[in-house]
Amino acid sequence: MKKLAEGTDYYYDPCGNIVLTEHYHLEKGYCCGHGCRHCPFDYENVSPTRRTLLLQERQHAQNEPTTSPKK
Numbered sequence: 001m002k003k004l005a006e007g008t009d010y011y012y013d014p015c016g017n018i019v020l021t022e023h024y025h026l027e028k029g030y031c032c033g034h035g036c037r038h039c040p041f042d043y044e045n046v047s048p049t050r051r052t053l054l055l056q057e058r059q060h061a062q063n064e065p066t067t068s069p070k071k
Helices: 022-028 048-063
Strands: 010-012 018-020
């Protein structure tokens, strides 16, 4: 198993959790079914109910503005 590189394969979120990147998942080559934050496989191995929720959350996050509007 290759050594993971911080910033390429994973990063730490503000709560201190390790988050695997899309790059890591693409190298792995398949969806593990855990509902990972950066799953590039659209959660294909996650249960249907949870998969729907995760895809809705992803869509909602993509539609949110990245910066707050200036007044």
